[in-house]
Amino acid sequence: MAGYGMIKVETRGKVGLITLDRPAALNALCDQLMTELGQALRAFDTEAAVGAIVLTGSEKAFAAGADIKEMKDRTYPAVHFEDFIGNKWETVLTIKKPVIAAVAGFALGGGCELAMMCDIIIAAETAKFGQPEIRLGIIPGAGGSQRLIRAVGKSKAMDMILTGRMMDAAEAERSNLVTRVVPAESLVEEALKMGEAIAAFSQPSVAMAKEAVNAAHELSLKEGVRLERRLFHSLFATEDQKEGMSAFAEKRKPAFRNA
Numbered sequence: 508m509a510g511y512g513m514i515k516v517e518t519r520g521k522v523g524l525i526t527l528d529r530p531a532a533l534n535a536l537c538d539q540l541m542t543e544l545g546q547a548l549r550a551f552d553t554e555a556a557v558g559a560i561v562l563t564g565s566e567k568a569f570a571a572g573a574d575i576k577e578m579k580d581r582t583y584p585a586v587h588f589e590d591f592i593g594n595k596w597e598t599v600l601t602i603k604k605p606v607i608a609a610v611a612g613f614a615l616g617g618g619c620e621l622a623m624m625c626d627i628i629i630a631a632e633t634a635k636f637g638q639p640e641i642r643l644g645i646i647p648g649a650g651g652s653q654r655l656i657r658a659v660g661k662s663k664a665m666d667m668i669l670t671g672r673m674m675d676a677a678e679a680e681r682s683n684l685v686t687r688v689v690p691a692e693s694l695v696e697e698a699l700k701m702g703e704a705i706a707a708f709s710q711p712s713v714a715m716a717k718e719a720v721n722a723a724h725e726l727s728l729k730e731g732v733r734l735e736r737r738l739f740h741s742l743f744a745t746e747d748q749k750e751g752m753s754a755f756a757e758k759r760k761p762a763f764r765n766a
């Protein structure tokens with residue numbers, strides 16, 4: 508793929524597909540990979556023809572975490588004053604279009620955190636999630652302690668973070684960490700189908716639906732409802748709201764123009 512060394516980037520229909528491609532290190536998230544990932548995410552976010560993004564890895568690993576070898580000699584002043592992670596590793600949180608994580612194999616540490624930063628996680632039967640940082644003498648550093656509890660509840664989050672154990676796909680689905688579990692061989696196809704279904708809708712409404720749902724993690728119920736109401740009202744200024752409701756009344760398929 509043009510310009511990328513550790514990821515593969517393709518457009519499949521209306522879906523941007525990004526594949527982490529550092530197999531020798533089980534897609535360990537090093538600075539170069541994260542820089543490339545951020546560039547690819549931002550590119551798809553501004554590409555009008557793309558309505559959703561799928562992020563996946565290999566059969567063996569979505570990502571086995573941040574690159575331990577790259578981190579092992581770093582010092583407190585260096586990581587603190589550079590704001591390691593915060594300075595450029597949270598690009599996925601700035602993307603307006605839905606990002607679907609298609610996870611097979613290991614999603615550990617930063618790999619699990621990256622998946623949880625995405626909007627939807629669809630897992631293969633082979634997926635194994637974990638925040639094993641405690642085994643390395645550290646703790647999750649990219650939101651894992653904050654997002655995992657919101658996904659699976661305190662006891663399970665504390666269990667995983669304090670013991671460093673992994674959670675298989677079945678437990679991840681039971682715990683609502685993932686939306687669905689599919690056979691490994693159909694993971695990317697299922698994620699792309701989900702992306703195509705989302706990309707068929709009006710991009711303004713999709714972006715605002717994503718914003719409203721994600722805001723629930725940050726706001727009180729009252730403030731969240733207030734934001735949702737503002738976003739709901741604003742969509743009545745779009746051509747797509749007129750087209751969507753007229754199409755229903757006229758018993759025909761809407762032709763959204765993302766306007």
Ligand SMILES: CCCCCCCCCCCCC[C@H](O)CC(=O)SCCNC(=O)CCNC(=O)[C@H](O)C(C)(C)COP(=O)(O)OP(=O)(O)OC[C@H]1O[C@@H](n2cnc3c(N)ncnc32)[C@H](O)[C@@H]1OP(=O)(O)O
Pocket residue numbers: 531532533535536541542544545571572573574575576577592595596597598599600613615616617618620621624639640643646647648649651
């Ligand atoms: C840009 C927008 C997106 C922004 C998103 C931000 C995402 C967050 C990124 C930063 C996160 C920082 C904070 C984070 O919380 C900290 C961490 O992630 S610490 C790391 C946590 N992960 C682990 O501890 C797992 C380590 N790996 C293992 O335990 C095992 O490899 C395994 C996964 C159980 C698999 O075991 P095996 O099958 O036996 O395979 P090997 O162990 O032999 O591994 C093969 C090969 O890969 C290398 N490797 C594996 N994991 C890592 C790693 N995390 N870092 C570096 N290298 C890794 C391993 O060394 C082998 O290489 P070789 O020895 O053959 O050269």
